[in-house]
């Protein structure tokens with residue numbers, strides 16, 4: 001067996017998120033998130049088949065099992081998210097739920113006891129229903145100070161033991177679906193809300209970063225990252241138009257988040273294109289809000305590292321000749337990058353998560369190095385979404401050999417790019433530590449390094465056959481080269 005050594009200081013681990021593993025959705029003082037409320041009602045496509053994640057893996061009661069599994073896999077870092085409504089049921093510090101706080105304190109203690117570094121995501125798709133009622137949600141600027149208050153509370157409460165933070169998970173993808181869920185009588189999505197949402201998540205990220213700078217950096221010495229997801233775009237041909245389309249696809253997805261926190265504003269190409277289509281739609285102003293001078297100054301350099309959630313790539317062609325959406329443009333339509341052969345609309349991914357495109361962890365890191373001052377880059381999600389059980393229920397859920405090949409080729413590409421091309425890579429986190437509730441795929445897409453017995457309902461955790469691969473990386477800090 002050949003191996004590729006991990007670069008020095010390279011952090012290796014895995015992740016989950018609160019709503020996907022904790023369960024206990026209305027236990028011990030936790031209030032409902034907007035997603036909890038949404039999933040209790042009749043849901044429009046593509047959310048119609050989503051189950052209510054009321055129990056999922058019940059990590060709220062079984063977190064010690066999760067940590068034991070992470071330790072058995074020799075992981076260095078465990079990325080988990082804090083449920084905002086579990087610690088602040090009213091969305092603000094008027095009410096602090098001590099049971100919720102204690103849950104995370106115990107989880108963090110347990111991790112440190114097993115020499116695993118906790119990494120907190122502040123918000124992973126589950127902001128409080130109370131905050132929607134008070135602020136109008138992510139389409140309204142009033143949510144920005146609410147997030148600052150929440151972030152300040154997290155730093156004060158957990159910052160003595162946590163050094164790695166990410167603010168809002170995949171704001172670019174989040175604002176194309178789960179962030180703008182219609183809630184009867186309270187919120188109805190409007191054209192342009194997708195950009196307003198992205199805008200407010202960036203300002204919320206900035207406020208979190210700045211409150212850390214002002215009050216905690218000196219004493220806690222932690223780092224804060226900004227997270228984005230994309231299906232990395234490659235051009236369908238060598239034509240100028242297709243190459244431009246791919247560049248736009250990546251710029252709209254990653255640039256919309258990374259550009260403001262590194263350079264202090266949106267990419268010019270993004271601003272021009274949305275302004276152009278907004279004018280064609282006879283709108284008095286662009287659907288893309290602008291930052292004030294003061295905001296631009298406070299945004300610049302408001303991330304210690306960039307988080308990239310990387311899965312499959314996609315091929316795009318020039319989409320400028322495609323018909324425009326009747327009611328007005330969206331982030332997806334304005335980028336004029338037409339998917340070729342892959343239906344990647346949210347909720348329609350199908351078995352795409354079983355496809356390995358390791359070149360994504362070469363192309364994207366190089367592009368991020370060149371466009372974002374080689375700011376440290378952390379691959380905070382990458383994983384193989386096993387759907388074989390959906391078509392063959394007799395398949396052995398512990399037999400996940402293809403997962404080894406998947407992570408090996410992605411890691412080999414990433415490490416080669418980091419070492420040969422001088423890309424500043426902080427680390428890599430597999431998605432996911434345990435099998436989770438996978439949103440529109442419910443429990444039918446298994447990303448876990450650890451099996452959770454949803455089938456028989458015991459929720460017992462069991463290492464899968466791929467465990468040896470992760471243990472080798474954690475123990476000997478080298479990646480087995482598996483084709």
Ligand SMILES: O=C(O)[C@H](O)[C@@H](O)[C@H](O)[C@H](O)CO
Pocket residue numbers: 017020169170229309381431438447
């Ligand atoms: O991208 C997302 O939606 C999230 O970050 C995760 O919550 C998913 O579970 C993962 O990406 C696999 O789909």
